[in-house]
Amino acid sequence: MKSIIITGGAGFIGSHVVRLFVNKYPDYKIINVDKLTYAGNLANLKDIENAPNYRFVKADICDFQTIYSLMQEEKVVGVIHLAAESHVDRSIKDPFSFAQTNVMGTLSLLQAAKLYWDSLPEKYEGKRFYHISTDEVYGALELNHPEGINSPQTQHKVYGDDFFRETNKYQPHSPYSAAKASSDHFVRAFHDTYGLPTIVTNCSNNYGPYQFPEKLIPLFINNIRHRKPLPVYGKGENVRDWLYVEDHARAIDLIFHKGKIADTYNIGGFNEWKNIDIVKVLIKVVDEALGRKENEDLDLITYVTDRAGHDLRYAIDATNLQKELGWSPSLQFEEGIRKTVQWYLNNQAWLDNITSGEYEKYYEEMYKNR
Numbered sequence: 457m458k459s460i461i462i463t464g465g466a467g468f469i470g471s472h473v474v475r476l477f478v479n480k481y482p483d484y485k486i487i488n489v490d491k492l493t494y495a496g497n498l499a500n501l502k503d504i505e506n507a508p509n510y511r512f513v514k515a516d517i518c519d520f521q522t523i524y525s526l527m528q529e530e531k532v533v534g535v536i537h538l539a540a541e542s543h544v545d546r547s548i549k550d551p552f553s554f555a556q557t558n559v560m561g562t563l564s565l566l567q568a569a570k571l572y573w574d575s576l577p578e579k580y581e582g583k584r585f586y587h588i589s590t591d592e593v594y595g596a597l598e599l600n601h602p603e604g605i606n607s608p609q610t611q612h613k614v615y616g617d618d619f620f621r622e623t624n625k626y627q628p629h630s631p632y633s634a635a636k637a638s639s640d641h642f643v644r645a646f647h648d649t650y651g652l653p654t655i656v657t658n659c660s661n662n663y664g665p666y667q668f669p670e671k672l673i674p675l676f677i678n679n680i681r682h683r684k685p686l687p688v689y690g691k692g693e694n695v696r697d698w699l700y701v702e703d704h705a706r707a708i709d710l711i712f713h714k715g716k717i718a719d720t721y722n723i724g725g726f727n728e729w730k731n732i733d734i735v736k737v738l739i740k741v742v743d744e745a746l747g748r749k750e751n752e753d754l755d756l757i758t759y760v761t762d763r764a765g766h767d768l769r770y771a772i773d774a775t776n777l778q779k780e781l782g783w784s785p786s787l788q789f790e791e792g793i794r795k796t797v798q799w800y801l802n803n804q805a806w807l808d809n810i811t812s813g814e815y816e817k818y819y820e821e822m823y824k825n826r
């Protein structure tokens with residue numbers, strides 16, 4: 457069995473990646489390393505927790521000694537690194553924890569992988585260190601077409617003339633994206649300096665089941681259900697490029713196995729939306745699903761003070777990944793958003809556990825003896 461560490465596997469995207477790998481690759485041992493911060497939730501992985509090729513290890517990626525010992529113990533050949541502090545608003549309040557986990561945590565993993573693989577006779581042969589990053593490192597794009605224009609390549613309109621490409625300059629604006637940018641630089645430095653077999657991908661906004669309800673889509677679905685105000689930052693004009701989380705997990709699988717060492721791939725949905733338009737779609741779909749009158753909840757929209765340093769537009773050009781590895785998003789947004797809304801409406805207990813703090817007790821009880 458090949459042992460692979462997936463960090464942050466109890467979080468939103470990580471749980472989809474762990475599930476995909478555990479189910480698809482019975483000959484891999486998947487070791488989920490997660491500190492279980494407020495964002496980590498083992499309930500996200502209930503369906504595979506007893507799988508014979510799965511192990512959960514509660515650990516902080518910043519704890520170099522624990523990670524290094526685990527790599528030796530499990531003879532790890534690959535790392536897929538997702539663990540991070542991931543919420544921009546939190547980074548504005550507490551930048552230190554973002555630098556600590558996203559930068560120092562990544563460095564600790566890199567150094568552990570390097571030292572362990574250096575000690576083996578075959579060294580880096582057959583090894584991979586895959587770092588999951590974000591499109592936010594590229595900064596913000598212009599919004600040249602405020603009403604959007606049709607584009608043959610995209611599922612939806614585009615709002616500008618420019619896109620994030622792999623060759624774009626790094627220009628992060630938030631403490632979150634600055635910390636992610638710094639971690640990307642460390643990963644590339646470990647390739648360029650030591651030859652560590654690294655890959656980096658930068659993905660756009662994900663949506664789907666198991667996302668922590670501090671992020672726009674799950675937060676607003678839950679608020680619409682409970683008829684709570686929907687705090688739209690600024691004028692709601694900011695544009696994001698949305699990708700269904702399982703499509704991201706599929707891309708990660710493909711790139712982990714077939715991507716070129718030392719390369720960078722941008723992953724995105726070709727699917728730009730203004731926040732305010734997404735909010736209206738969510739209201740429509742939730743109201744429909746709950747049998748409410750059409751658009752009954754539009755008056756929940758509440759414009760609030762903008763996020764500091766709020767990036768205006770993100771839009772990924774994922775052509776490189778499409779051409780080289782044949783990946784493209786499988787799900788149209790309308791279908792993805794309906795699936796997502798239905799999942800949150802069907803899983804109110806999951807949301808309640810998180811929002812009430814109950815889930816913390818749950819995992820402590822379940823995993824205290826591990």
Ligand code: NAD
Nearest residue numbers: 464466467468469491492493495496516517539540542662
């Ligand atoms: P998340 O916040 O839902 O999950 C993060 C996970 O990391 C949690 O399980 C948490 O417990 C764990 N973690 C945090 N600090 C840790 C530490 N010090 N040691 C071990 N584990 C720790 O995040 P997400 O939205 O699933 O994002 C996962 C990764 O993907 C991040 O690296 C993020 O930057 C990147 N990303 C996210 C998106 C998105 O739209 N959510 C898009 C592009 C890239």
Ligand code: DAU
Nearest residue numbers: 542543544590591592660661670671672687688689694731
């Ligand atoms: O682009 C990839 C990034 O997408 C990831 O790297 C981040 O980890 C992930 O959190 C996400 O960042 P955003 O800041 O774009 O996501 P968020 O869901 O926080 O916000 C989406 C947009 O909605 C953004 O323009 C801010 C706005 N917003 C968000 C919240 C939570 C609101 O208007 N109101 C809100 O209450």
